[in-house]
Amino acid sequence: MKTSIATVSISGDLREKLEAIAAAGFDGVEIFENDFLAFDRSPAEVRLMAEDLGLDITLFQPFRDFEGLPEPQRRQAFDRAERKFDLMQALGAPLMLVCSSVAPAAMGGIDRAAADFRELGERAAKRGSKVGYEALAWGRHVNDHRDAWEVVRRADHPNVGLILDSFHSLSRRIDPDTIRSIPGDKIFIVQLADAPALDMDLLYWSRHFRNMPGEGDLPVVDFARAVAATGYTGPLSLEIFNDQFRAGSPRTIALDGHRSLTFLMDQVREAEPAIAPTLPALPRRVSVKGVSFVEFTADESEAETLRSMLGQLGFARTGRHRSKSVERFSQGDINIVINTEREGLAHAAYLTHGTSAYAMGLLVEDAQATLARAQALDAQPFAQRVAPGELSIPAVRGVGGGVIYFLDDHSDLARVWDVEFEAAPAAGAGGAGLVGFDHIAQTMNYEEMLTWILFYRSIFLVDKGPMVDVVDPSGLVRSQVIENDDGSLRLTLNGAESHRTLAGHFIAETFGSSVQHIAFSSGDIFASARALKANGLEPLQISRNYYDDLAARLGLASETIAQLAELNILYDRDAGGEFFQLYTPNFGEGFFFEIVQRKGAYAGYGAVNAPFRIAAQKRSIRPANIPAR
Ligand SMILES: O=C(O)c1ccc(O)c(O)c1
Ligand SMILES: [Mg+2]
Numbered sequence: 001m002k003t004s005i006a007t008v009s010i011s012g013d014l015r016e017k018l019e020a021i022a023a024a025g026f027d028g029v030e031i032f033e034n035d036f037l038a039f040d041r042s043p044a045e046v047r048l049m050a051e052d053l054g055l056d057i058t059l060f061q062p063f064r065d066f067e068g069l070p071e072p073q074r075r076q077a078f079d080r081a082e083r084k085f086d087l088m089q090a091l092g093a094p095l096m097l098v099c100s101s102v103a104p105a106a107m108g109g110i111d112r113a114a115a116d117f118r119e120l121g122e123r124a125a126k127r128g129s130k131v132g133y134e135a136l137a138w139g140r141h142v143n144d145h146r147d148a149w150e151v152v153r154r155a156d157h158p159n160v161g162l163i164l165d166s167f168h169s170l171s172r173r174i175d176p177d178t179i180r181s182i183p184g185d186k187i188f189i190v191q192l193a194d195a196p197a198l199d200m201d202l203l204y205w206s207r208h209f210r211n212m213p214g215e216g217d218l219p220v221v222d223f224a225r226a227v228a229a230t231g232y233t234g235p236l237s238l239e240i241f242n243d244q245f246r247a248g249s250p251r252t253i254a255l256d257g258h259r260s261l262t263f264l265m266d267q268v269r270e271a272e273p274a275i276a277p278t279l280p281a282l283p284r285r286v287s288v289k290g291v292s293f294v295e296f297t298a299d300e301s302e303a304e305t306l307r308s309m310l311g312q313l314g315f316a317r318t319g320r321h322r323s324k325s326v327e328r329f330s331q332g333d334i335n336i337v338i339n340t341e342r343e344g345l346a347h348a349a350y351l352t353h354g355t356s357a358y359a360m361g362l363l364v365e366d367a368q369a370t371l372a373r374a375q376a377l378d379a380q381p382f383a384q385r386v387a388p389g390e391l392s393i394p395a396v397r398g399v400g401g402g403v404i405y406f407l408d409d410h411s412d413l414a415r416v417w418d419v420e421f422e423a424a425p426a427a428g429a430g431g432a433g434l435v436g437f438d439h440i441a442q443t444m445n446y447e448e449m450l451t452w453i454l455f456y457r458s459i460f461l462v463d464k465g466p467m468v469d470v471v472d473p474s475g476l477v478r479s480q481v482i483e484n485d486d487g488s489l490r491l492t493l494n495g496a497e498s499h500r501t502l503a504g505h506f507i508a509e510t511f512g513s514s515v516q517h518i519a520f521s522s523g524d525i526f527a528s529a530r531a532l533k534a535n536g537l538e539p540l541q542i543s544r545n546y547y548d549d550l551a552a553r554l555g556l557a558s559e560t561i562a563q564l565a566e567l568n569i570l571y572d573r574d575a576g577g578e579f580f581q582l583y584t585p586n587f588g589e590g591f592f593f594e595i596v597q598r599k600g601a602y603a604g605y606g607a608v609n610a611p612f613r614i615a616a617q618k619r620s621i622r623p624a625n626i627p628a629r
Contacts, residue, residue, distance in 0.1 A: 004028035004058040004237035007035040012250045014039040020250035022053035024258040043090035061097030067113040068106040085127045100139030108141035114154035121157030132163035132188035137202040161188030166223045176223040184231030191239040210240045212260035215450045228276040259378045263458035282376045283369040285461045288489040291437040293335035295359040297350040312537035314432025319421030332435035357515035359403040367394045367406035400513035432531035438521040439490035443503045444513035446495035456482045470610040474500035506590035525580040525597035529567040539568045540583035570609040576601030
């Protein structure tokens, strides 16, 4: 199936848009009238540009307020259309998108609109052109694809067809299965867009908040499945009006778009094998079985600080790399790697970001198949020179240019620790009861969040939670959970809008997005807290006011409150269970570790506690580090 995207979806001038769209691998492009009008090249030159880039022009749009007008506006609308047909001929655009009228003068009436379209179809035919009718969700008389289809059906002209746009149908909660009875050859093009669930005026929602399929909350997959059922074989075309995308990098947004269509077609093929068998088959979405390790890059002196903090957290050094300056620390199922090499990506990451958790290893069913799926979804593979005796571990680039390695149990990769590391005589503390990775928090600029949500969702079998606002004393941070069913992969993506927030400060000081904290799980957080204390680790100090409120809010026994306060443990509960959190002091420019315990089926991440934790962290770091308000 061919892919296409409307120029309105991307930032830049028309040339930049077309170049980014072609580079991302799209087959075609919808030319938005304003993008053309604002550009200083002739239609013929634009046509050549698209041709040189290997892009089909799928349509020209929008043509507004056409149908159902009284005279003399009706004549004028046809005259306007003729001028646009001239332009389309010069551009080589085969199809004009006519969106349903919002004109106050438009009279309504299915037959009147159908008669107008039949005449428009006649005129289009004379120019070798076609017209498609799209119901805007806020159209004056036609605002439902079922009515638009009835107009097209009654127009009964080969050059007049229907244009479907997922936003207009799904924003009005029209059942997408109503599309299944429309003949596929009368659907001239299908536009796709997702959007976050917002309770908002339809026009405003559509023009500012659309996003790529898979980034939002609309049932775009159900919509695309219904389209597939009609036998439609034309392009799937993204049409994304989004303020943030208009200001974003053209290449990144175009790539996100391409990834979103690949992912969408994959879901359609999987759900409708009988009716969409021609879509390309990818390895299935990957079920992650756990985080196998997190790797830090550091210089020697910061590595020493990190080793000492890991020691206080109860980690033991369990291995040394056979040929590199790389060490392994372990506790329970947790592996932390410290890499102080002076070459390769680890060192490059150190030079760019300073000491940072730049890589993680995920345990999957089949590492090679995971890499294949990730690459099919436009992820950038990562490989570096493999020394004798080392394994080549399949990997892709992730957030902030970091690396995600894939390990499995079925290949040589299962023995990576034995092959690459010499077991070290266990040196270090006696353990603090930490058993696994609970979650890994990646901090990024807010504008990057949708990119990474789509990245994770399209490659792995994960779900996204709702976007949560976390209040930092200096601004908002948006937090988005990405997790799998059994909780063996839990990521929190934190998007900073202001550099004055702790998260924003971290990005600014480390020159980009990366892991800001790692949460370990404990089976008994009170025992872990005491072990840390015995190891000399002074945890983040939480305000007394927090504990007084906890007593009032949740009615905990005063002994429990006293114990939580003594050990600086934060508490939350939900319908499923309880949650306990403890934080280390910051390391470097705002990195920290967290220890959590989940009791019962607590499903959250302690978001209610985040403002108090952040305030405590801000008190604890040198005031000069954070710019004043
Ligand atoms: O917002 C609009 O006016 C508009 C125009 C053309 C479209 O295809 C569309 O979906 C919306
Ligand atoms: Mg549209």
